[in-house]
Amino acid sequence: MGEVELSCLAYVKMYLHSCLFPRCSVNGLLLSSSPVGGPLCVTDCVPLLHSHLPLAPITQVALTQVDVWCAQTQQRIVGYYQANACVSDSSPTPCALKIADKIAEQCSGAVLLMIDGAKMSQGYRVPPIVMYERKDSRWTLKDKHMIMLRQWEETRSVANQLLDSGDHTLLVDFDSHLDDITKDWTNQKLNAKIAELASPVNGNV
Amino acid sequence: MASVSELYDVTWEDMRDKLRKWRDENYRNSEQIVDVGEELINEHSSKLGDDIWIIYEQVMIAALDCCRDDLAWSCLQELKRQFPDSHRVKRLAGMRLEALERYDDANKLYDSILQDDQTNTAARKRKISILKAQGKTAEAIRELNEYLEQFVGDQEAWHELSELYINEHDYAKAAFCLEELMMTNPHNHLYCEQYAEVKYTQGGMDNLDLARKYFAQALKLNNRNMRALFGLYMSASHLAASPKVSAKVKKDNVKYAAWAASQINRAYQLAGRGTKESKCSMKAVEEMLESMQITMS
Numbered sequence: 001m002g003e004v005e006l007s008c009l010a011y012v013k014m015y016l017h018s019c020l021f022p023r024c025s026v027n028g029l030l031l032s033s034s035p036v037g038g039p040l041c042v043t044d045c046v047p048l049l050h051s052h053l054p055l056a057p058i059t060q061v062a063l064t065q066v067d068v069w070c071a072q073t074q075q076r077i078v079g080y081y082q083a084n085a086c087v088s089d090s091s092p093t094p095c096a097l098k099i100a101d102k103i104a105e106q107c108s109g110a111v112l113l114m115i116d117g118a119k120m121s122q123g124y125r126v127p128p129i130v131m132y133e134r135k136d137s138r139w140t141l142k143d144k145h146m147i148m149l150r151q152w153e154e155t156r157s158v159a160n161q162l163l164d165s166g167d168h169t170l171l172v173d174f175d176s177h178l179d180d181i182t183k184d185w186t187n188q189k190l191n192a193k194i195a196e197l198a199s200p201v202n203g204n205v
Numbered sequence: 206m207a208s209v210s211e212l213y214d215v216t217w218e219d220m221r222d223k224l225r226k227w228r229d230e231n232y233r234n235s236e237q238i239v240d241v242g243e244e245l246i247n248e249h250s251s252k253l254g255d256d257i258w259i260i261y262e263q264v265m266i267a268a269l270d271c272c273r274d275d276l277a278w279s280c281l282q283e284l285k286r287q288f289p290d291s292h293r294v295k296r297l298a299g300m301r302l303e304a305l306e307r308y309d310d311a312n313k314l315y316d317s318i319l320q321d322d323q324t325n326t327a328a329r330k331r332k333i334s335i336l337k338a339q340g341k342t343a344e345a346i347r348e349l350n351e352y353l354e355q356f357v358g359d360q361e362a363w364h365e366l367s368e369l370y371i372n373e374h375d376y377a378k379a380a381f382c383l384e385e386l387m388m389t390n391p392h393n394h395l396y397c398e399q400y401a402e403v404k405y406t407q408g409g410m411d412n413l414d415l416a417r418k419y420f421a422q423a424l425k426l427n428n429r430n431m432r433a434l435f436g437l438y439m440s441a442s443h444l445a446a447s448p449k450v451s452a453k454v455k456k457d458n459v460k461y462a463a464w465a466a467s468q469i470n471r472a473y474q475l476a477g478r479g480t481k482e483s484k485c486s487m488k489a490v491e492e493m494l495e496s497m498q499i500t501m502s
Binding site for chain 1: 318339374403431436476
């Protein structure tokens with residue numbers, strides 16, 4: 001299977017989501033605005049839940065709403081991420097596999113990304129992620145050399161800056177949106193902040 | 206770095222009251238508690254009177270959450286000095302060991318409390334938390350079940366057990382726990398709504414029907430519960446679209462779903478007043494409603 005690129009925006013939001021709810025399992029959807037057929041580039045993500053991940057109704061509502069938003073914004077759902085509450089075990093849970101399977105039905109080349117909590121300590125050097133791809137109807141570990149994070153150092157720095165400034169609390173996931181529907185789960189405000197921090201270095205986020 | 210009192214222009218009494226509010230309402234906003242509590246302890250301890258001990262406890266636990274072992278240790282020392290033989294303080298010492306992942310040492314401490322006092326629920330619950338932290342979910346569930354046989358009124362424990370079962374995808378048992386909670390807390394809309402979500406996830410017509418009823422009940426108790434509103438919409442739509450239901454059931458559920466959809470639309474209109482994000486959420490609801498119409502006909 002081919003290379004998968006993870007953009008700064010997608011990585012930072014995913015990472016901040018797991019930092020915002022350190023005692024919960026969190027999950028979300030990975031999106032791409034790149035055309036079908038080319039190499040897979042995850043350009044954005046939508047944080048979904050931080051409670052009751054295996055329960056169906058809210059997940060279904062969220063998937064529908066994100067689908068509609070993607071259609072409006074020329075994006076597509078290309079993957080799923082999850083961070084487990086228990087840092088000692090970063091393997092995909094049954095509910096992660098189920099949702100990833102559903103996504104793979106619509107998008108061949110879909111990826112399943114687990115955030116490895118054990119690697120998120122201060123001063124961590126490598127991206128704390130483990131990626132799976134679909135081979136022969138099973139999710140198998142993807143060769144980490146095929147996962148590209150352009151300008152990793154700068155991406156890591158952006159994430160840390162947002163944590164230090166407390167701006168990570170700007171992040172809205174679908175769960176928070178349901179608690180207060182005036183909150184924007186597309187995270188336009190946070191996206192702008194990330195673009196601001198990333199732009200001196202990156203040409204594109 | 207500016208102090209909390211400077212940044213927010215508050216007095217030490219305000220800070221003390223805030224800590225009390227957070228304590229009473231069981232908030233786990235640990236970073237804030239550490240900021241406010243540390244300053245209160247360092248600058249105003251003489252004014253706090255006997256309150257200081259419970260504040261030490263609160264700040265210590267928050268410090269553990271924020272990886273501030275220095276602060277946790279100093280709070281613990283003050284408490285040990287004041288209450289040398291206290292089980293309550295021993296439990297705090299155990300929690301510090303847990304935070305340092307010294308689970309065997311923590312367990313020894315809790316076991317010694319239980320030897321002295323078999324009914325010490327706090328120590329038993331800490332031992333279960335250790336199992337959970339170690340990923341030993343099946344054991345945690347077993348221990349928690351045993352605990353609940355003895356302490357059948359412990360709401361927090363029933364809720365914890367329901368969460369553990371949900372994560373293990375044992376929805377029938379999760380539902381049982383939530384039923385216990387609903388019986389003892391009939392006005393709590395959250396338990397109704399969680400029960401409904403579990404039933405919905407279990408699937409099948411009977412469960413969907415129950416789900417719909419309990420989503421409706423949750424809305425009766427709190428008509429702003431968006432999850433319950435969406436849940437009512439989803440369950441009623443599925444029931445209405447199913448070929449297995451009678452004409453009357455279909456008709457009723459079409460009505461429920463339409464009502465839910467209109468309430469959702471209204472809520473989003475009020476919330477968004479035409480902002481871009483709410484437009485897309487509204488569109489999603491409209492699309493959901495349209496798709497339901499198609500399966501109706």
